[in-house]
Amino acid sequence: MYDLSANDVPDGQPDEQTLNLGVLEGFLGFRLRRLHNRMVQSFGQVLSEFELRPGEFASLALIAANPGVAQVDVARIANFDKASVVALVDDLERRGWAERRRSAEDRRRHSLYATRAGEAALDQLMALARKHETWITDALEPDERAQLISMIDRLYVRLVEEEPR
Amino acid sequence: MYDLSANDVPDGQPDEQTLNLGVLEGFLGFRLRRLHNRMVQSFGQVLSEFELRPGEFASLALIAANPGVAQVDVARIANFDKASVVALVDDLERRGWAERRRSAEDRRRHSLYATRAGEAALDQLMALARKHETWITDALEPDERAQLISMIDRLYVRLVEEEPR
DNA sequence: TATTGTTATACTCTATAACTATA
DNA sequence: TATAGTTATAGAGTATAACAATA
Numbered sequence: 001m002y003d004l005s006a007n008d009v010p011d012g013q014p015d016e017q018t019l020n021l022g023v024l025e026g027f028l029g030f031r032l033r034r035l036h037n038r039m040v041q042s043f044g045q046v047l048s049e050f051e052l053r054p055g056e057f058a059s060l061a062l063i064a065a066n067p068g069v070a071q072v073d074v075a076r077i078a079n080f081d082k083a084s085v086v087a088l089v090d091d092l093e094r095r096g097w098a099e100r101r102r103s104a105e106d107r108r109r110h111s112l113y114a115t116r117a118g119e120a121a122l123d124q125l126m127a128l129a130r131k132h133e134t135w136i137t138d139a140l141e142p143d144e145r146a147q148l149i150s151m152i153d154r155l156y157v158r159l160v161e162e163e164p165r
Numbered sequence: 166m167y168d169l170s171a172n173d174v175p176d177g178q179p180d181e182q183t184l185n186l187g188v189l190e191g192f193l194g195f196r197l198r199r200l201h202n203r204m205v206q207s208f209g210q211v212l213s214e215f216e217l218r219p220g221e222f223a224s225l226a227l228i229a230a231n232p233g234v235a236q237v238d239v240a241r242i243a244n245f246d247k248a249s250v251v252a253l254v255d256d257l258e259r260r261g262w263a264e265r266r267r268s269a270e271d272r273r274r275h276s277l278y279a280t281r282a283g284e285a286a287l288d289q290l291m292a293l294a295r296k297h298e299t300w301i302t303d304a305l306e307p308d309e310r311a312q313l314i315s316m317i318d319r320l321y322v323r324l325v326e327e328e329p330r
Numbered sequence: 331t332a333t334t335g336t337t338a339t340a341c342t343c344t345a346t347a348a349c350t351a352t353a
Numbered sequence: 354t355a356t357a358g359t360t361a362t363a364g365a366g367t368a369t370a371a372c373a374a375t376a
Contacts (some may be wrong), residue, residue, distance in 0.1 A: 022230020036201040038324040047291040065187020079199045107356040139323040158304040273334040
């Protein structure tokens with residue numbers, strides 16, 4: 001097993017399997033990038049048959065859960081730029097999984113809806129995604145998964161609400 | 166404050182501030198991407214005076230903590246591709262913060278060393294980074310930070326060691 | 331044959347700015 | 354004036370493949 005934490009490798013003789021993390025030890029950003037990167041790769045492999053990007057998956061899920069939602073709100077919740085959502089929804093429409101309808105109340109807005117095909121696709125995708133997530137989070141104790149999500153959300157809210165210091 | 170969790174928005178009337186996360190509720194990948202993205206942005210703002218990429222920071226820290234380390238080991242620990250490390254070390258050399266020396270034992274390898282200037286820069290960078298991290302993780306309870314890192318590491322090890330399912 | 335470092339290439343994700351139509 | 358969506362563009366991050374030198 002990889003040793004991913006600090007250790008006592010003497011200077012000048014770094015082991016091949018283990019490395020001293022030095023000042024990165026206890027550094028959240030480093031661990032987060034590393035994990036996120038692996039998860040994107042792994043998730044991509046699991047969904048490779050669909051050739052679906054994480055952003056499309058997330059957008060489809062948000063649209064299905066919030067019929068009539070505007071693009072700008074999808075962007076805000078998923079932390080996308082509104083320009084990125086344009087391309088994501090383009091893709092979803094091309095697949096026939098979602099559609100834009102001009103909002104009657106506010107004609108600047110596109111109300112987004114998942115199609116029947118989109119709902120069906122989401123079911124399939126979720127079955128795969130849930131299996132994948134379960135496999136990963138089996139590395140945690142039963143109650144840690146909810147704890148982890150709670151912590152991630154609190155960190156995210158902190159970053160959204162205030163300026164970096 | 167943003168409501169980032171599920172709620173009872175009725176179909177067809179999604180609120181502007183809150184959105185139903187639907188199947189994404191409890192979905193780790195989604196939360197992780199959102200947080201990671203914000204942290205990269207925020208960290209970039211904090212270190213903007215250095216015009217330093219997260220990868221350079223991590224590489225410098227690993228090299229400083231492991232004098233003589235090979236590029237391939239930096240890549241493995243930080244989860245970079247070995248080709249990416251070439252560019253990162255190029256940058257560090259250009260700044261005068263690190264240097265390559267051909268290894269005597271294995272002439273395929275470049276042994277990496279932080280320079281005095283590199284050590285000094287790392288001190289400055291770490292002061293800023295630590296301040297930033299402290300500000301963010303103040304959103305957590307005192308013992309949660311260590312818990313979080315422990316969980317992230319266990320998830321990462323799971324992903325590194327086994328094939329996705 | 332396998333590994334280390336390198337180069338070249340391409341693709342995804344994201345950021346930004348400018349534009350339009352609507353409010 | 355401000356907002357929603359769009360377009361165009363550029364940059365960062367990463368993955369892949371091929372190659373030379375070395376093991």
